[in-house]
Amino acid sequence: xxxxxxxxxxxxxxxxxxxxxxxxxxxxxxxxxxxxxxxxxxxxxxxxxxxxxxxxxxxxxxxxxxxxxxxxxxxxxxxxxxxxxxxxxxxxxxxxxxxxxxxxxxxxxxxxxxxxxxxxxxxxxxxxxxxxxxxxxxxxxxxxxxxxxxxxxxxxxxxxxxxxxxxxxxxxxxxxxxxxxxxxxxxxxxxxxxxxxxxxxxxxxxxxxxxxxxxxxxxxxxxxxxxxxxxxxxxxxxxxxxxxxxxxxxxxxxxxxxxxx
Amino acid sequence: xxxxxxxxxxxxxxxxxxxxxxxxxxxxxxxxxxxxxxxxxxxxxxxxxxxxxxxxxxxxxxxxxxxxxxxxxxxxxxxxxxxxxxxxxxxxxxxxxxxxxxxxxxxxxxxxxxxxxxxxxxxxxxxxxxxxxxxxxxxxxxxxxxxxxxxxxxxxxxxxxxxxxxxxxxxxxxxxxxxxxxxxxxxxxxxxxxxxxxxxxxxx
Numbered sequence: 001x002x003x004x005x006x007x008x009x010x011x012x013x014x015x016x017x018x019x020x021x022x023x024x025x026x027x028x029x030x031x032x033x034x035x036x037x038x039x040x041x042x043x044x045x046x047x048x049x050x051x052x053x054x055x056x057x058x059x060x061x062x063x064x065x066x067x068x069x070x071x072x073x074x075x076x077x078x079x080x081x082x083x084x085x086x087x088x089x090x091x092x093x094x095x096x097x098x099x100x101x102x103x104x105x106x107x108x109x110x111x112x113x114x115x116x117x118x119x120x121x122x123x124x125x126x127x128x129x130x131x132x133x134x135x136x137x138x139x140x141x142x143x144x145x146x147x148x149x150x151x152x153x154x155x156x157x158x159x160x161x162x163x164x165x166x167x168x169x170x171x172x173x174x175x176x177x178x179x180x181x182x183x184x185x186x187x188x189x190x191x192x193x194x195x196x197x198x199x200x201x202x203x204x205x206x207x208x209x210x211x212x213x214x215x216x217x218x219x220x221x222x223x224x225x226x227x228x229x230x231x232x233x234x235x236x237x238x239x240x241x242x243x244x245x246x247x248x249x250x251x252x253x254x255x256x257x258x259x260x261x
Numbered sequence: 262x263x264x265x266x267x268x269x270x271x272x273x274x275x276x277x278x279x280x281x282x283x284x285x286x287x288x289x290x291x292x293x294x295x296x297x298x299x300x301x302x303x304x305x306x307x308x309x310x311x312x313x314x315x316x317x318x319x320x321x322x323x324x325x326x327x328x329x330x331x332x333x334x335x336x337x338x339x340x341x342x343x344x345x346x347x348x349x350x351x352x353x354x355x356x357x358x359x360x361x362x363x364x365x366x367x368x369x370x371x372x373x374x375x376x377x378x379x380x381x382x383x384x385x386x387x388x389x390x391x392x393x394x395x396x397x398x399x400x401x402x403x404x405x406x407x408x409x410x411x412x413x414x415x416x417x418x419x420x421x422x423x424x425x426x427x428x429x430x431x432x433x434x435x436x437x438x439x440x441x442x443x444x445x446x447x448x449x450x451x452x453x454x455x456x457x458x459x460x461x462x463x464x465x
Contacts, residue, residue: 003458003461004454004457004458004461005454006450006451006454008454008457009422009450009453009454009457010422010450012399012403012453012457013403013418013419013422013423013453014422014423015396015399015400015403016309016312016313016400016403016423017305017306017309017423017424018305018308018309018312018400019305019308020304020305020307020308020309020322020325021308021322023322023326024300024304024308024322024325024326024329025297025300025301025304027326028300028326028329028330028333029297029300031326031330032296032329032330032333032334034293034296034297034333081297
């Protein structure tokens with residue numbers, strides 16, 4: 001055998017070039033907040049929800065039948081990478097509580113990449129109690145942007161954390177349930193699960209009914225307000241509009257605030 | 262051996278420099294959007310080199326990841342002019358070399374109380390004595406030879422011939438004069454050649 005040369009050594013050293021394990025990319029992107037992790041959970045109506053999260057909290061909720069469908073939707077809606085992971089205990093218990101109570105509470109959600117307007121819309125929407133339906137116009141008015149009804153609709157359509165922030169509790173200004181980013185059927189199911197009779201809500205809207213009043217209290221409400229639901233048939237009166245209610249001597253409910261001040 | 266002729270026979274390095282120039286220009290505009298491409302461009306080089314400078318494959322994985330995490334955090338604090346002027350590859354290696362030294366020091370401390378699990382630099386999931394298995398055996402033999410060198414010589418040789426840095430880049434990464442790194446590489450190579458020659462003579 002011939003004596004080894006320096007170039008044999010160099011060739012040997014060059015053969016040590018290898019590829020980094022995939023965990024380097026995933027681990028770095030997760031640690032720097034450039035990518036989220038995700039896990040699947042079961043939603044309130046039994047649907048599978050994929051929950052993406054990072055150190056700021058829950059960053060996305062996507063109802064999807066399987067992982068591939070989730071990743072496709074996540075890619076178009078969020079545009080960054082996500083890697084499978086396990087929900088940290090704090091987030092897992094927070095999500096459980098929110099799904100059980102229907103209230104966002106102290107659950108951390110990451111809305112940092114949204115505009116101030118979008119964040120205001122979502123924070124306000126999170127205040128709507130379970131089983132109650134408000135309108136786009138209501139949200140707009142509540143955040144002091146009464147003219148931004150369509151923008152509210154668009155912000156809710158882009159809600160990154162549906163179900164947790166209940167954009168399904170906001171409907172059209174005529175009182176009907178309206179559309180949903182993941183299909184009107186899912187919106188109706190979520191509302192029914194919270195005790196709303198979706199068919200009755202749409203029927204009332206069709207009939208031109210916007211508000212319920214009680215001739216006991218002379219207060220008018222959104223039909224799904226917890227006070228409106230306590231009005232007995234005998235005392236219930238219906239209104240086509242705020243003007244109609246006020247002209248009849250009724251004042252707006254202080255809980256569901258159905259009218260502009 | 263000097264920089265000139267070697268770089269012309271290694272076109273990948275010139276390509277890398279071109280990629281780094283484009284990356285730093287884009288990093289200067291948007292760190293977050295560009296950074297994943299920095300990882301793609303440099304993770305194999307950093308991992309390949311670090312793997313030879315720390316005790317285990319697990320350490321190499323940790324150090325490579327930590328290098329990028331620290332780089333990202335540093336970039337967030339730099340203004341765009343500073344990012345545009347960065348020499349990305351040697352800068353990343355400055356971070357990686359420091360982390361390698363810390364990893365080696367931590368290992369020595371841990372070794373006092375905890376027995377080392379051994380060299381796991383070979384990929385753990387190769388049980389077959391197929392092509393990959395042989396590559397691991399050969400890599401282990403080179404590692405044994407590299408471990409004979411002084412740390413300074415080993416690091417310089419690895420950066421030059423495993424990773425493919427220029428002497429100037431090595432000097433930056435190791436914070437030593439260019440002349441010293443050239444000497445370290447030449448003496449390291451010569452010692453490796455001598456080791457190889459001795460092994461061949463030993464064999465019947």
